[in-house]
Structure formats: structure tokens, C-alpha cells
Amino acid sequence: MPENKFIVRIKRQQRPDEAVRWEEYELRYRPHLNIITCLRDIAEHPFTRDGRESTPVSYEANCLEEVCGACAMLINGQPRQACSALVDGLEKPIRLEPLTKFPLIRDLQVDRSQMFESLKRTKCWIPIDGTYDLGEGPRMAPAAQEIGYPLSRCITCGNCLEICPKVNAHTQFVGAAILSQVRLFNMHPTGAMHAAERLEALMGPGGIEDCDNAQNCVKVCPKNIPLTESIAAVNGQVIRHAIKSWLFGLD
Amino acid sequence: MRHPRIIVVGGGLAGLMATIRVAESGVPVELFSIVPVKRSHSVCAQGGINAAKNLKGEGDSTWQHFDDTIYGGDFLANQPLVKGMCEVAPAIIDLLDRMGVMFNRTPEGLLDFRRFGGTLFHRTAFAGATTGQQLLYALDEQVRFFEAEDKVKKYEGWTFLSAVIDDGGICRGICGMDLKTMEIRTFPCDAAIFCTGGNGAIFGRSTNSVVCTGSAQSALFQQGVYYANGEFIQVHPTAIPGEDKCRLMSESARGEGGRVWVPKQAGDKRRGKDIPEGERLYFLEEWYPKYGNLVPRDVATRAIHKVVFEMKMGLPGEPAVYLDVTHIPREVLDRKLEGILEIYEKFVGVDPHVEPMKVFPAMHYTMGGLWVDNANQATNVPGIYAAGECEYQYHGANRLGANSLVSCIYGGMLAGPAAVRYARNVEQGCENTPSSAFDRERVRQQDINDALLNQHTGTENPITIWREMGDVMTENVTVIRYNAALKKTLEKLDELSDRYKKINLQDRTQWSNQTLNFVRELGNMLVLAKAITLGALARNETRGAHYKPEFPSRDDANWLKTTKASYKCGNITLEYEPVDTSLIPLRERKYTAAK
Numbered sequence: 001m002p003e004n005k006f007i008v009r010i011k012r013q014q015r016p017d018e019a020v021r022w023e024e025y026e027l028r029y030r031p032h033l034n035i036i037t038c039l040r041d042i043a044e045h046p047f048t049r050d051g052r053e054s055t056p057v058s059y060e061a062n063c064l065e066e067v068c069g070a071c072a073m074l075i076n077g078q079p080r081q082a083c084s085a086l087v088d089g090l091e092k093p094i095r096l097e098p099l100t101k102f103p104l105i106r107d108l109q110v111d112r113s114q115m116f117e118s119l120k121r122t123k124c125w126i127p128i129d130g131t132y133d134l135g136e137g138p139r140m141a142p143a144a145q146e147i148g149y150p151l152s153r154c155i156t157c158g159n160c161l162e163i164c165p166k167v168n169a170h171t172q173f174v175g176a177a178i179l180s181q182v183r184l185f186n187m188h189p190t191g192a193m194h195a196a197e198r199l200e201a202l203m204g205p206g207g208i209e210d211c212d213n214a215q216n217c218v219k220v221c222p223k224n225i226p227l228t229e230s231i232a233a234v235n236g237q238v239i240r241h242a243i244k245s246w247l248f249g250l251d
Numbered sequence: 252m253r254h255p256r257i258i259v260v261g262g263g264l265a266g267l268m269a270t271i272r273v274a275e276s277g278v279p280v281e282l283f284s285i286v287p288v289k290r291s292h293s294v295c296a297q298g299g300i301n302a303a304k305n306l307k308g309e310g311d312s313t314w315q316h317f318d319d320t321i322y323g324g325d326f327l328a329n330q331p332l333v334k335g336m337c338e339v340a341p342a343i344i345d346l347l348d349r350m351g352v353m354f355n356r357t358p359e360g361l362l363d364f365r366r367f368g369g370t371l372f373h374r375t376a377f378a379g380a381t382t383g384q385q386l387l388y389a390l391d392e393q394v395r396f397f398e399a400e401d402k403v404k405k406y407e408g409w410t411f412l413s414a415v416i417d418d419g420g421i422c423r424g425i426c427g428m429d430l431k432t433m434e435i436r437t438f439p440c441d442a443a444i445f446c447t448g449g450n451g452a453i454f455g456r457s458t459n460s461v462v463c464t465g466s467a468q469s470a471l472f473q474q475g476v477y478y479a480n481g482e483f484i485q486v487h488p489t490a491i492p493g494e495d496k497c498r499l500m501s502e503s504a505r506g507e508g509g510r511v512w513v514p515k516q517a518g519d520k521r522r523g524k525d526i527p528e529g530e531r532l533y534f535l536e537e538w539y540p541k542y543g544n545l546v547p548r549d550v551a552t553r554a555i556h557k558v559v560f561e562m563k564m565g566l567p568g569e570p571a572v573y574l575d576v577t578h579i580p581r582e583v584l585d586r587k588l589e590g591i592l593e594i595y596e597k598f599v600g601v602d603p604h605v606e607p608m609k610v611f612p613a614m615h616y617t618m619g620g621l622w623v624d625n626a627n628q629a630t631n632v633p634g635i636y637a638a639g640e641c642e643y644q645y646h647g648a649n650r651l652g653a654n655s656l657v658s659c660i661y662g663g664m665l666a667g668p669a670a671v672r673y674a675r676n677v678e679q680g681c682e683n684t685p686s687s688a689f690d691r692e693r694v695r696q697q698d699i700n701d702a703l704l705n706q707h708t709g710t711e712n713p714i715t716i717w718r719e720m721g722d723v724m725t726e727n728v729t730v731i732r733y734n735a736a737l738k739k740t741l742e743k744l745d746e747l748s749d750r751y752k753k754i755n756l757q758d759r760t761q762w763s764n765q766t767l768n769f770v771r772e773l774g775n776m777l778v779l780a781k782a783i784t785l786g787a788l789a790r791n792e793t794r795g796a797h798y799k800p801e802f803p804s805r806d807d808a809n810w811l812k813t814t815k816a817s818y819k820c821g822n823i824t825l826e827y828e829p830v831d832t833s834l835i836p837l838r839e840r841k842y843t844a845a846k
Contacts, residue, residue, distance in 0.1 A: 015762050030494065032598070037495045043766070044714035046757055055758040056766050060286075062460045064496045065594050067384055068290040083495070084597045105431060106763040113407070116287060120399050125392035126351035131271060131664070137348030139360035146586070149353040149379055152388060153590070156289055188351045 004029045007049065007093035008038055010057055016104050024049040024093070035075060035082035035096065036061055039108075057096075059108040066222055069155030072162070073098060073108045079159040079220050082108075099162045112158045118174040119156075122201045124181045126191045138189035151184040151230065153223045160217035160227060172206030176217035179208060180230035186237060199234075199241045208238050254278060255674030256681055258425055258440040260411045260467060262288025264383070264656060265639025266446030267390035268663025269670070273444075274397040278671050281438060282394070283406045283427055285462050289391045292448050292460035293659065296383020297591055298367060298503030299375035300347075300656040302340035306361055311372040313337045320654060321835050323369040323547050324618075324647020325795035325805060327480065327813070329831040332625050333645055336661045343660050344376050350389040354378050355587065365506045365587070369547040369651040371845065380501055380590035386656055410768060411467045414443065414474055414635060415684075415692045422634030423684040426692045428700075430768055433761045435696050437689040439681035441674035444628075444636040444666045445471065446659075449617035453776045453783070454729065455721015457614035458490050458499040468621055468641050469775035472782065476630045477622035478816045479643040481779070482786035485650055485796050486729050487615035488551035489574050489608075491598060497613030498598055500574055501591050502652040504608075505544040507583065509576040511535050511551070512607075517564045523573050523607040534558055539842050546842045549649045549796040552612040556730050559611075566609060573607035614729055616655065618646045618796065619783070622815055625831075628666035629673070636670045638662030643813075648795025703770055709755035713770045716747050716754070720773075720780060728784050732799050737788040744781050751777060782816045782823050789825055790814065807837055 008025045026049045027041050043056035061071040064083040071082040074097040076090055087094070102110035128134075140148075154177050161167045161175035182198045185191035202208045211231055218227045255278055259270045262284035273280045284291065305311040316337040321330055348354060348362065354376050355363040364373040378385035397403040408430050415424035415437055424439040447467035451459025472478045489504070489511070490497040505511070512531040519526060535554055536543040546554075555572050559565035565572060576584060576592070581604055584592060595603045621630055621637040623644055628636050638659070645658040723743045727736040751774060758766040792806035793799050812827040 014760060032493065034495060034598075040495065040714060044712055044718075053757075055760070058763050058765050062286050062290050062462055063292065063295050064461065065295065065498045066597065067294045067381060067590075067594075068286075068292075068460065070286060070290045086598070086600070088600075109763060113287070116289070116395070119392075120395050123396075123399075125396045126349070126389075127396070128346075128349050128393070131275060131346055133342040133345065134349065136345045137350075140356055141360055142356040142358060145353055145356045149355075149385075152353045152378075152385060153381060155294075155384075156287075185351070190349070191351060 006087065009093050009095050010107070011097040012057070012107050013104060014106060023054060029087065031088070033087040035085045035087070036064055036071065038087065039082070057108060058106040067155060069157035072157040072159055074100070079162040081157060081222055084222065099158060101162050101167050102158060112156070115156050115158060115161070115175070115177065118178045119181060122174065122178055122182050122198050123194065124178070124185050124198070126185065126188055127194055140189065144187065148184055148187060150223070150225055151180055154180060154225055155223060157222060159220040159222065163216040163220045165214050165216070166210050166212050171210050173210035174202070174206055176227040176231060179211070179234045180225055180227050183230040183233050195237065196241060199238050202234065202238055203242065208235050253680055255442070255671060256440040257281070257670055257674060258283065258438060258443040259446060260425065260443060261291070261446035261448060261639070261641070263291035263293040263446060263448055263639060264387055264390060264659035265663040266444070267387070267394050268660045269444045269446060269638055269667040270403055271390065271393050271397065272664055272667030273671055274402040276668065276671050280403045281406060281440070282403055283409045283411060283425070285408070285410050285430065287407045288394065288405065289388065291387060292463050293387040294384040295458065295460060295499065296656055297380045297499060297501035298506065299365060299377035299382045299653045300344065300386065301367065301374050301651070301653040302344040302376060302657065303337065303372070303374055304341045304344060304362065304364065304376070307364055307373040309372050311374055313340065315372060316340065316374060318835055319370045320651055321647065322840055323651040324649050325840050326647065326811065326832060326837050327483070327794060327830060328647035329625060329644060330834040331831060334834060336645055336658060339661055339664070340657045343657060347386055347389055350393060352378055352385050352389045365503060366545060367506050367652040368502050368545045368551070371542070375503070375506065375653040377503065377587070380503055380588045383656060411447070411470065412696045412771070413470050413692060414632070415439070415689055416474060416632065417684050417688045420475070420632065422632055423681045423688060426696050428696070428768070431763050433700070433764055433767065435693055435700065437693050439684065439689065441677050441681050442634045442636060442670035444638060444670050445621065445641055446637070446639040446663065447641045449640040450776070450779060451614055453720065453780045454614040454724045455718055456493065456495070456497050456725070458487055458497050464772040464776055465617070465779045466772040466775040469779040471621060471630070471635065472816070473778060473818050474632070475818070476632050476635060478619065478779070478782050479622040480619035480786070480814050481783040481816055482790055482814060483618035483648050483796050484614060484729060484783065485548055485616035485618060486552045486612045487548055488555055488612050489610040490613035490615070491595060491608070492571070492611050492613065493598065498594055499615065500595065500608060500610050502548070504574055504576055504588060504591065507576070507587050508579050509544065509574055511544055511555070511572055511574055513558055513564045513566065513572050518567050520567055523575070524577060524605065532564065541845045542842045547649055547651060548615070549798070550842055552730055553798060555612055569609070571609040571611045574610045575607035576603060577605060577607060612730060614725060616640065616650055618648065618650055619643045619786070626665070627669035628662055629669060634673065634677070636666045638666040648797060699771065700767065703754070703756050703767060704759050706754070706756065709753045711750045711753045711755060713754055713766065713773055716750055717773055720744070720747055720777065724780055728787055730798065732787050732797065733801060734788060737784055740784050741781065741788070744777060744784065748777050778818070785823055785825060786814045786816060805840070
């Protein structure tokens, strides 16, 4: 193979009910190339390495700067964002596969709407009385902001669910991203007023008890969110809430 | 009383704010978005959001904000509404704060503010260097609440194809395509609010997200909505050039003290950090002593072009200059700029805490857009509203940094209630529209799909056409504009439009066919590219981001007017309307001194 070429192997599946096939593409190397550009190169010339005409690869992508969360996939077996995965740092041939913990749509594209549903079920928002002018928000110590801000950078990419052994067909575990969001909303001065509702949503099946403390999540988070700290914090809150409810019958 | 039916297309800041306002008034909303709304392009906004809260004891005021905005926009914006936006901005910040946005704080627990381009005040509230993301998430969460209450129904993974317009010229619904099943369907509504963002993809590589194609605006333009001031395109001075996109390095880097420079000795091969202070040319500080590195974006971009192309003093081997934050304490960088420095390190592989960053201008923002009237965000087609970057009215000839977020939210705040008012008073609800109007539009759109899917003799590749369009638009219709080059651009666009007719789709499946959708967007991009170029060709003056060396001055006598492009049977015509300058008298715009 010429020196300025490299190979990308892609797991293709035209529809969820159709057969899986692997395809190999030979691409031209350029410095700073990322996986997104590889996929665009294929779309411009959708011919496999052995010269067979194929179709452009389906995948999700939007911001291309690792802040929207869209382009998560398995790259050499690791869940990560395709935009920030530079060809330079990857072992060749490069292997691309869709995330496995979410329903497949096509090729590298999956349906992650379950995460947004979980955010809904756990009431991950700050209740406000209305958008009319009610004056300033609550004051917040800079130190509190410095805990909250990193949590609020979660891009809902799903990497932490992908890597988690407890997210599988037999559980309904919401996953680390959602637990961390609950921590974020529970620590906000207004959000704290409604913490009990969020904790109760985490007490049933699929909630905090499903976490096995494998601690894989924190290693694949592209935003370095302290997910294990969040899980520990929320676990503490759930236990305290359960004890209080048991002792007093109410919060 | 019947419930009016409202549709919002686009789930960025403007679309979500409009959705919230409509839902809050008790009217159900159907919200359409290509991507899950939480992944909208608003996430890319970095530096902050402007509001003259005057929390730094500087004597800032909403009037100062208004004046900076009008002056920064080179007097092309209609003034009364900009004044309205600046007056509401402090309340918008308060609202976002109440929604839980993790804004940076002062030791007293108040909101912190930083400086931004085109102003001398600390007026920009920020959440690290990912402010747009934080704001979008806050609105996304509020919409999720309304969704849980069944007041909002989301159609994520749907793209907008066209409006359903009845024989009376009134919008009665929209026609969309499910990007998974490729089903084309019409949805009746009394009013539709479009919040479909900018059009960076027309320029190939920009700082915009993949979905920012301008396709929806172009489709509406082709259906009779005016497109205003299309020629005003903002090129951001500091981005990391890339093959798939140019990644923004926020103005906030300069707001926090970052400095732009090149070696005084052209071709100096030493590493940036090894070049001593005395051998660096801080050209923005030298040329613009009052504003320094924080001149408005059009000014900074032209200065960088001058240094690199006219003075030949760019960095050796590449068109770039340094953006340097290495002198700022690490603790400050981590607290205030972490988000963008992380992007630089990840995509370039160099640590910007230690080495100056290499940056170059890139297409960034669409000042022009769908024409809307002043107070209601209503277009000229009854029932069609627009807010956010896809409309034209807040930024004149150049947008000030950190004004986009506030204009999106303000536009959404106005558009929502205005659409509800219209829908409540509309003479006949959409349920009384003859079904033929809907069938006609659905069939027209299905025919376009079928023609593309059934064309087997095509030879042209859509990505190739797109890349060629982007190259010619970036070369001739961004920073510097010459009439001869603009004419050549129009010829090139005609050539590409001809080749577009011979596209080979390569993918003929009826399931998540992203190529089909892209090809449809590409067709719309080509039309809008032409409207932008025609506007630029006609405007023989220099104003804000529109720079013509052949006509180097602002020409208020002839060009103090809004461009309105209209489309009929494949032809684009330009007309003009006066600008409302009733509040701030015209004056020369120059940043060499305080204004």
C-alpha cells in the first residue's frame, strides 16, 4: 500500500433488519485528518478498496468540535467522538462501528432518544414560575459554580452508557450521564427545592441501585466529567432520602 | 375557543425560546428539528452573551449597548428594535440565571462579566467558554418540562422542505421529511416560526455546524419570502483552519487578555514562544490603540488579511497569525477559557497554555436573512415568522461579539407571542384549508425526491459540487470583494447549478438516506449563494463586513438601505428599503479612537 494511504474498515448495515457487512476503504492521508473527513471522502468516492461501488456511510454529526455529542461511535473499539478522533493517533487499519447499546438506524447511526427520555423521567430541569421578568436569579458562590459547570458540560453523547456493563438488554439502568445531571439540578439553589422528585425517580428499577461501580464511565467521558463522584453523591442523596421517608413517611 | 396551531422549525436558542413562550401562553407547539434539539448549533457559541447590567461600576447602560451595536453594525440595522433588544437584555440574563445556567461568578456570588469586541465595557456574561452550550441546555430543559406536560410535541430527525401556502398566499402548514423513513408529510398550522440558523455550509468550511446550510431559508425564499442583506457575512478573525470545518477560537480569548501578533521579521522560523517580546508585531494594538485586540470582527479580520497577504508577514509556511494567551495565569485560563483551549489542544495537538495558537479568519455568521417586519418577527408571507440567525434585523452590516445569543433569545421571545396573536385572530383556521393545498405541496416535494432517486445517468458527485461552491464563495464573497470576481462567482454558480441537474445520488435506498437529504439541501444552497453574491455585486460601497477595495468608503447617500432579494420563476431581483436611523445620528465608524 502506498505510504500516503491508509485503510478504514466500517461495519455497515443498511437497515436494522438487514445483514451486517464489513467494508474496507483506502483513503488518502493528510495531516490533522479526522474521522469525519474520512467519512466525507468516502461519500465523495463511495468505492470500496476492491473497487466495488457502495453507498455513502450514514452517521450522525453536527458541530464537529466535540460540543454537540452527535458523532459518537466505536473507533477501534472505543466509544468516542468521530470529530475529535484524529487519524494520526489511531492504530491502522481503523475500525468504525456503531454504538451497541442503542437501537441501530443505519451504518454508524443509532437512536439515543432513550437518554433524553431519561432526562425527562428524572425531571432534569429547574422549575421556574414563568419567563416574565422576576428579577435576578439566586446568588451562587464561585466554588459552587466551579462544581456545577463541569457537570453541565455533558453532551449526552452516550459513551458512558456504551461502556457500562450494567446498561444492557436486561436492565433499564439510566446510566452515569443521567445520574450526574440529577446531581447538577439537585445542587442548584432552586433545583434543590425539588430534589426529592428526582431522587424518587432514581429509586426504582433502572435507578441508582443498578450501578455496579465498574467505573468505566469516567474513563470514556470526552468532557472529563467526574461521573463517579456524581454517582457517589447521588447515591448518598438517595440513601438519605430513603431513610428520611422511612422514618418520617415524608421528606 | 379553538386552539391555534403553532409550528416551530429549528431547536436552537431562538426556536426553543419561541417554543417556551408559545407553550407558556397555553398554546400547544409542534417543534421540528433535523437533530435532537440539544445538539443544535447554538452549542458552538463560546464567549458569552451581552447585557448592560453594569455590575462593574463602569457606568454602562442599555443605551451604550445600543449605540455600540448600531455603530458596530455600521448603521445598517433598523434602530428601534435594536434598542428594544438592548433594553431587555439584562432581564434575559436574569431569566437564564433563574433557569440554572452556570454563569461564572464574582466572589460576592454575582454574575461575572468580561470584555468583548467593539465595546469598552465589561458587558458579556459567560459560562466558561461554552456559553452557547450552557444557554441552549437551559432552554432545552425548559422545553423538556413542557414536553413532559404534553404542551410540546417534538419532531426530531425531521427536516423542513417547504411551507404549505394556499391560493390566497397564506401559510397554512409545513411540509417535512422524516430523515429515517424518508416519508414526506404535511403538517397544518396557523403560524410557523422559523429559527433555522445561519448558512455557513454555503461557504464550505466555516465555523458553523453541519446543519447550518440555509436550506430552509432558501426554500422559503423560493416560495416568496424576501431575503434581506444577504451580502453581509461575518468572517471571524480567529479560527483554527481545518479540512472538515474551521473551529472557532472565541473572541473571549482576547476579552481575557489574549493578544494577536506576528513576528516582526517575516519568515522568522523560530517557534512562537521563543520569539522575544521586542521582536513581535502586535498589529491590532499598534493600529487600534484604544480598542486594541478587541476591535470588531470585520476590522480584525481585514487587519489579519492585510498582514498575511499584503504585508506578507504571516507565519512561515501557512496563512496564519498568533493568538497568544500564554501570558495569562493558568488558573484564569482554566476557569474562564477551558472549553476553547481544550478544543485547540485536541484538534491541533499543541498546548495553548504554553505555545501561542495559530489562527486564521473563517466564515462565521450570517448577518442577513429572512426579511421580517420590525416588531413581530413576521415575514412578508402571512403566517410565516422568523427569529434568530436566519433573519436579518439586529446586526446591520456587522454583528458584535456576544450579541448573537441575546438576539436569538430576544427574537424568539417576540416571535412566539406574535405568532400566537396572529393565529388567534386568523380569519380561517388551517383546518378549513382545502386539502388540495396540502396534497399539492406533498406531491411537489415527493416528485423532487422521485426525480433524484430515479435518475440513473447522472455523473456528478454532490460532495464535489459542494466543495467547489464553498471554495469559490470563500475566495470571492467573504473578506474582500471585487466586482469582477463576483461576476465570475455568479458564472461558477450557474455552472454548478447545471451540473447539479446531473447528480448521481449513489444511494437510492428509502431508509435514512443522508445523501438524498444533502442533495436537496445543496440545491437550496446554490440558490441562496446566488442571492448573496448578487447582493454583494450590487452594493458598491464598503460597510461593516462588506468590503470592496474599489469602493473603499461607506456611501450613505446611495447605500444606506436594506437589500431585499426576491425570487420568481428562477430569477432573483433586488429591491431596497430605507433604514430606520431615527435614534442615533449617523457618524463615521472608526476604531482607531474611542467612538
